[in-house]
Amino acid sequence: MFEQLVIGFMTIAEPTNFLAVLMGVVGGMILGAMPGLTAPMGCALLIPFTYGMEPVAAITMLVSLYCGATYGGSIAAILVHAPGTPAAAATTFDGYPLAQKGQAGKALGMACISSFIGGFFSVIVLIFLAPVLANIAIKFGPAEYFALAIFGLSMLSSVGSKSTVKNLLGGTIGVFIACVGMDEISGFSRYDFGITHLMDGISFIPVMIGLFAATEVFRQAEIGMRKVAIDRKISGLPSWKEIKSVKGTLLRSSLIGTFIGILPAEGGTVASFIGYNEAKRFSKTPEKFGTGIIEGIAAPECANNAATGGSMVPTMALGIPGSGTTAVILGALMVHGMRPGPLLFVQHTQEVYGVFAGMFVANLLFLGLGLGGAKLFSQVLRVPNYVLSPIILVLCVVGTYALKNNMADVWIMLICGLVGYKMKEYGFTAAPIVLGLVLGELIEISLRRSLIVFDNNPLIFFTRPWSVALIILTVLGLCSPLIRSWLDNRGNGKGPALSEAGESED
Amino acid sequence: MGNKDLRMAIMMMVIFIVLFGLSFTFQKSGVLTTHTTAAFFPRVVLSVAMFLTLIIILQNLRKGAEAAAKHSKDAAATRRVVLSMIWSILFGFGVSFLGTLVSMGLYIGGIMLIWGFRNWRVIAANSLITPVVVYLIFKKVLLVQLPAGILL
Numbered sequence: 001m002f003e004q005l006v007i008g009f010m011t012i013a014e015p016t017n018f019l020a021v022l023m024g025v026v027g028g029m030i031l032g033a034m035p036g037l038t039a040p041m042g043c044a045l046l047i048p049f050t051y052g053m054e055p056v057a058a059i060t061m062l063v064s065l066y067c068g069a070t071y072g073g074s075i076a077a078i079l080v081h082a083p084g085t086p087a088a089a090a091t092t093f094d095g096y097p098l099a100q101k102g103q104a105g106k107a108l109g110m111a112c113i114s115s116f117i118g119g120f121f122s123v124i125v126l127i128f129l130a131p132v133l134a135n136i137a138i139k140f141g142p143a144e145y146f147a148l149a150i151f152g153l154s155m156l157s158s159v160g161s162k163s164t165v166k167n168l169l170g171g172t173i174g175v176f177i178a179c180v181g182m183d184e185i186s187g188f189s190r191y192d193f194g195i196t197h198l199m200d201g202i203s204f205i206p207v208m209i210g211l212f213a214a215t216e217v218f219r220q221a222e223i224g225m226r227k228v229a230i231d232r233k234i235s236g237l238p239s240w241k242e243i244k245s246v247k248g249t250l251l252r253s254s255l256i257g258t259f260i261g262i263l264p265a266e267g268g269t270v271a272s273f274i275g276y277n278e279a280k281r282f283s284k285t286p287e288k289f290g291t292g293i294i295e296g297i298a299a300p301e302c303a304n305n306a307a308t309g310g311s312m313v314p315t316m317a318l319g320i321p322g323s324g325t326t327a328v329i330l331g332a333l334m335v336h337g338m339r340p341g342p343l344l345f346v347q348h349t350q351e352v353y354g355v356f357a358g359m360f361v362a363n364l365l366f367l368g369l370g371l372g373g374a375k376l377f378s379q380v381l382r383v384p385n386y387v388l389s390p391i392i393l394v395l396c397v398v399g400t401y402a403l404k405n406n407m408a409d410v411w412i413m414l415i416c417g418l419v420g421y422k423m424k425e426y427g428f429t430a431a432p433i434v435l436g437l438v439l440g441e442l443i444e445i446s447l448r449r450s451l452i453v454f455d456n457n458p459l460i461f462f463t464r465p466w467s468v469a470l471i472i473l474t475v476l477g478l479c480s481p482l483i484r485s486w487l488d489n490r491g492n493g494k495g496p497a498l499s500e501a502g503e504s505e506d
Numbered sequence: 507m508g509n510k511d512l513r514m515a516i517m518m519m520v521i522f523i524v525l526f527g528l529s530f531t532f533q534k535s536g537v538l539t540t541h542t543t544a545a546f547f548p549r550v551v552l553s554v555a556m557f558l559t560l561i562i563i564l565q566n567l568r569k570g571a572e573a574a575a576k577h578s579k580d581a582a583a584t585r586r587v588v589l590s591m592i593w594s595i596l597f598g599f600g601v602s603f604l605g606t607l608v609s610m611g612l613y614i615g616g617i618m619l620i621w622g623f624r625n626w627r628v629i630a631a632n633s634l635i636t637p638v639v640v641y642l643i644f645k646k647v648l649l650v651q652l653p654a655g656i657l658l
Binding site for chain 2: 048049051052165166168169172173175176179183185186188189190191214217218221222223224225386387389390391393394395397398401402405407410411414417418421426427444447448451452456
């Protein structure tokens with residue numbers, strides 16, 4: 001493993017790959033700093049730029065953007081009280097009050113250091129855990145894969161919008177979209193409505209770009225012209241003593257974030273709120289939370305960045321996305337001919353370890369860039385949405401067309417953008433639909449293969465140990481909103497509720 | 507949001523029922539006589555979708571009229587959204603008819619105007635510079651094909 005990791009670092013040291021990591025981190029920080037622009041949206045928009053790249057450079061660029069954007073969200077959360085990404089919502093509780101006290105530099109510095117520690121910790125876990133998980137999964141048959149994919153879908157009950165039923169319905173719609181086109185087993189076409197293009201099925205990428213990016217353009221149209229003014233002086237960094245004082249919180253949040261990230265469909269938003277609540281629960285001075293204390297920034301920022309590495313574990317080892325962003329990354333892996341799952345570690349060892357090494361480097365880069373250039377990155381908040389939004393839609397159209405040089409994909413993207421906007425109005429979010437779409441094919445194929453192999457006996461799913469275990473986890477996953485509600489109410493409801501994050505799409 | 511949600515749920519239910527009905531039109535193999543025909547999985551998925559939609563309908567019926575739409579957008583916001591959507595669709599037609607470069611410029615300028623921005627210098631600069639930069643990056647650096655029309 002260490003030998004492969006060294007090779008991975010050598011791969012990343014190549015100028016093209018290093019440049020890809022750097023561009024990903026910088027792009028992610030810029031994107032994350034802008035309220036309304038999220039990591040999945042950035043990744044979806046970036047995929048077309050990576051078509052011509054080598055797989056390592058392409059995937060590392062996307063993963064670096066994910067890491068950079070997760071940290072970048074704290075910049076707007078601290079400076080203008082508007083989280084740049086949903087995962088940074090908990091950072092506003094103490095970040096903004098600390099900035100109001102004239103210590104914006106210290107708040108930004110703490111967010112950066114905590115993000116680095118969380119991110120770095122989770123990459124170490126990723127490196128050790130993903131191959132182990134892949135080794136277990138390599139023995140999985142279709143019954144286990146079906147149970148695994150259903151478990152991934154069940155976790156949708158607690159991601160995205162506040163309504164469990166709508167999350168699950170969104171996931172189901174995603175699975176249905178995956179049914180469009182040629183049936184792999186019988187070879188007959190379904191729901192193509194006589195349109196030749198639909199016989200090939202609906203590609204992930206146009207749907208993702210439409211739901212994550214085009215929808216946001218229409219949402220910005222609803223908001224209207226917006227220009228952010230930053231009148232805060234950004235100077236100073238946290239002292240070594242202050243960093244040491246939160247070491248317990250950092251360790252706890254790293255563990256929480258990584259664990260939450262590993263759970264399919266859960267992402268940085270959930271991690272950051274649990275991290276914040278747990279820091280408050282363990283604190284000797286919980287009453288100070290929300291008034292602008294360092295610990296209140298360290299806990300959520302460390303947890304949400306720890307979720308980045310964590311969510312890459314099921315994505316790479318099992319082919320089950322750990323979050324909305326990793327669902328997009330999973331799509332990108334497929335575009336570049338790397339099918340996520342246990343065989344990825346056998347067939348693309350060098351690329352996989354290159355991505356791991358790239359994540360290490362990405363975390364180091366945003367630490368350096370964040371500590372040295374937070375003031376510079378905060379300037380992107382000044383870019384008005386009426387300038388940025390049309391550019392985003394232009395990139396959506398051009399990027400989608402570039403996928404197959406086909407206007408049909410552009411229309412699918414635009415339709416998804418319009419439908420996504422309307423669905424958002426009704427409380428649906430994009431992440432469950434995309435996760436459903438990504439898992440749809442796996443669910444159908446594994447279900448039907450299991451039934452064919454075992455003579456249409458559905459009891460097969462209850463006779464194999466891993467399958468039974470995963471079905472039990474699925475039931476628990478469906479009950480997770482109740483568990484979340486219990487967690488929210490812990491500490492006599494003193495902690496902020498996860499629902500305060502609004503619509504989580506990370 | 508109650509009534510609005512109810513309307514949406516009923517509309518979705520109708521769509522799911524129609525799609526379920528369409529699954530009976532799929533071809534069946536005369537040789538393979540397993541339960542897993544091409545229609546099997548879509549029917550399972552649509553059944554789950556209909557069940558979940560039914561829950562939303564029941565939830566909203568229980569809420570009743572007291573939960574009627576609280577969220578209302580102002581007319582200007584609705585106008586901006588609708589016009590932006592129409593302009594985006596026209597942009598889709600434009601790229602294949604006029605060409606990418608020209609359409610991008612028109613789209614960017616149009617959206618800024620629709621949103622109420624009236625600084626002509628900024629509009630002109632953004633409409634001219636952005637398309638050229640995007641065009642050069644995709645066409646010359648990334649060597650990606652762009653939709654071609656009668657113009658550039």
